[in-house]
């Protein structure tokens with residue numbers, strides 16, 4: 001989808017009601033990135049209107065892809081619309097350049113309230129788990145999505161799909177060859193610099209390059225993953 005007016009409708013009817021403001025980039029930014037070809041927008045429509053949306057972006061210069069946003073309109077959830085879109089998006093992003101992996105950022109259910117308005121966080125994890133996603137053992141936070149914006153701590157980074165060549169022999173880790181280190185660097189690259197005293201960013205970068213590879217956990221075991229905390233030490 002490349003039409004700004006259609007994107008506005010999707011944004012107002014699905015994205016805005018599904019994500020807290022700290023996790024959703026502005027309509028202006030998303031529109032210009034769509035027109036520049038930096039994000040790809042997928043939408044499901046029926047006679048009932050626009051039902052679901054997914055947004056993906058390559059994490060250049062790494063060869064990973066991020067599923068930046070994915071939501072079904074609140075009155076349509078639980079009817080299979082999201083599963084259909086998810087399968088289509090994954091097969092579509094995997095085709096062109098065979099990325100090393102497809103990632104998604106989600107809130108930890110034990111660190112975020114998960115109000116009904118933005119969806120049920122445990123149900124969302126269950127959704128991804130059912131479709132084969134694993135949790136990466138990384139103290140993850142979402143970098144600020146705009147200049148002057150705030151990081152979101154207490155997040156998880158999910159591997160929705162990864163190239164089998166990146167797996168350790170026992171299948172329990174994503175190895176350096178799997179490209180997780182450069183993928184995390186690309187995500188952090190959105191912040192102008194990572195200072196040495198930026199403990200959360202340093203810990204995240206180091207964890208992504210741990211010898212032997214990053215552990216992959218079942219989504220229901222996410223509580224084993226260390227929590228990324230902000231400088232003021234409050235778990236947010």
Ligand SMILES: CC(C)(COP(=O)(O)OP(=O)(O)OC[C@H]1O[C@@H](n2cnc3c(N)ncnc32)[C@H](O)[C@@H]1OP(=O)(O)O)[C@@H](O)C(=O)NCCC(=O)NCCS
Pocket residue numbers: 018068069070071072073076077078079080081082083084104105106118119120121123124125126127128
């Ligand atoms: C997660 C989501 C995209 C799934 O789409 P969907 O069309 O509801 O999915 P399906 O009908 O194919 O699958 C149903 C599953 O979705 C999940 N789900 C359903 N309603 C949900 C809700 N309100 N919030 C979160 N997940 C939900 C559950 O895992 C459900 O399975 P269950 O039978 O175990 O409860 C959709 O529920 C949603 O938009 N949630 C809120 C926004 C969100 O969490 N987006 C992902 C952010 S990265």
